[in-house]
Amino acid sequence: MTTYEGLRDSYKQILYNFLHHKNEQSLYEAQQFSKRVIEEQISPEEIVSIHLEVIEDLYPNLSSETRKSFEILLEVMIGYGMAYREHQILKNKQLELESEIDVAANMQHTFLPKEIPQLADADIGVISVPASKMSGDYYNIVKDGNEYIAIALADIIGKGVPAALCMSMIKYAMDSLPEQLLQPGQLLASLNRTVEQNIAANMFVTMMYASYDPATHIFSYSGAGHEPGFYYDASEDRFNELYAKGLALGISRDTQYREYQQSLSVGDFVVLFSDGVTECRNGDRFLERGELAELIRKYQDKTAQEIVDNVYRELENWQDFQLHDDFTLLLLRREV
Amino acid sequence: MTTQSSVEIGTEWGIVSARQAGRELSKGLGxxxxxxARITTAISELARNIYLYTKNGVIGLEVVNDGHRQGIIITARDQGPGIENLRDVMVDGYSTSGGLGAGLPGVKRLMDEFDIQSNPGEGTLITTTKWLR
Structure with missing residues (x-):
């Protein structure tokens, strides 16, 4: 017996029972039947045809008007059948695409540092979460032989796959810069030339690049159109804006970037983030910078990693677990 | 292989005539x-493409026998603008954007075999077969 014949027999049984006993049991069986035919990928016009065959079997004296009316129903359902089959194919295509994106997302993950360098006198924490599977945020934290720390945080405008492709370009461009740690301003100027040559006119990248010298406790930084961070002054228990003037990368070839310096005392910290953090929103209400500062303050007695993790968790919850943009939050605190 | 019928598609009436011819032929074959209904819908879609996108064309219907089974071959031939990128029109989802190849992947799935030849400026020939099970 073919699947089709099996289904027809089941349908005949259900219909017969219903017509003779008219009870909810048969309707329940019909509902289960519909699940089965969907599983078997039987299209709607086939169900109409089964129905007609079965009813002709059960009532051989069906009026010719009734029988003919099924031709109209069949004709109408053919269109649904075509749409149904197209839907099946598109669904499979979507699964394929999704698994491709999973592979790409895994690849992309390897672009980020595997672990955060540990320092003798400073504590660093970072969290980076893409809005969908792939991220347009990039960060890197490296330490050289002199405990000198370099921090990069870039945000590609847009999100998803296009932003992720651009993000990989930033990663390779950074890798191809000279080994010795450049000063933040120089580094951005050099990176900007590469980005400008390789990026579409409608795309750009904002970035914050910083270095921290543990010998002098000087935090030097430059910015390319990036969301300002925070500098927390422990002696005054105050959050100040960490702003760096500069054009976003990829806009103009010969942009120069000014370098700023901030001396860190014990307990002071700096916070850098992508605009996915400040674009957190609940309904129409965006997160305000002051609220972000308060959130950080709430957890400030914890380790740097715990602070960023907790802030992320609260914001994730606050916006009903819907990230609107890639989210990266990084904190460096001087401990001794 | 003998040509059973050939219907000119110049007006919407032509579409109905082609459908009618296809229905009778397929009914006669059993x-x-x-x-x-599937064969008729395939004819209908192919004829509509001719009607909507080319000045005129012909739907041909033939009975075919490969030695084991019988079938019906539908041909749709036109001298219209042709299709620039066949791959595009054969991709699912394209039809919904209202392009040239309205429903061609759908037609392909209604039938058993499907072949399309088209050159820009030279028109299009679609040949599609349904075998009797």
Whole structure:
């Protein structure tokens, strides 16, 4: 017996029972039947045809008007059948695409540092979460032989796959810069030339690049159109804006970037983030910078990693677990 | 292989005539009512493409026998603008954007075999077959 014949027999049984006993049991069986035919990928016009065959079997004296009316129903359902089959194919295509994106997302993950360098006198924490599977945020934290720390945080405008492709370009461009740690301003100027040559006119990248010298406790930084961070002054228990003037990368070839310096005392910290953090929103209400500062303050007695993790968790919850943009939050605190 | 019928598609009436011819032929061959409706829908879609996108064309219907089974071959031939990128029109989802190849992947799935030849400026020839099960 073919699947089709099996289904027809089941349908005949259900219909017969219903017509003779008219009870909810048969309707329940019909509902289960519909699940089965969907599983078997039987299209709607086939169900109409089964129905007609079965009813002709059960009532051989069906009026010719009734029988003919099924031709109209069949004709109408053919269109649904075509749409149904197209839907099946598109669904499979979507699964394929999704698994491709999973592979790409895994690849992309390897672009980020595997672990955060540990320092003798400073504590660093970072969290980076893409809005969908792939991220347009990039960060890197490296330490050289002199405990000198370099921090990069870039945000590609847009999100998803296009932003992720651009993000990989930033990663390779950074890798191809000279080994010795450049000063933040120089580094951005050099990176900007590469980005400008390789990026579409409608795309750009904002970035914050910083270095921290543990010998002098000087935090030097430059910015390319990036969301300002925070500098927390422990002696005054105050959050100040960490702003760096500069054009976003990829806009103009010969942009120069000014370098700023901030001396860190014990307990002071700096916070850098992508605009996915400040674009957190609940309904129409965006997160305000002051609220972000308060959130950080709430957890400030914890380790740097715990602070960023907790802030992320609260914001994730606050916006009903819907990230609107890639989210990266990084904190460096001087401990001794 | 003998040509059973050939219908000029210049007006919407032509579409109905082609459908009618296809239905009678497939019914005569013993196709089930679902398959009759599928063959007719395929003819309808192909004829509509001719009607909407080219000045005129012809739907041909033939009975075919490969030694084991019988079938019906539908041909749709036009001298219209042709299709620039066949791959595009054969991709699912394209039809919904209202392009040239309205429903060609759908037609392909209604039938058993499907072939399309088209050159820009030279028109299009679609050949599609349904075998009797």
């Amino acid at each position: 196709f089930s009512s679902v398959d009759q």
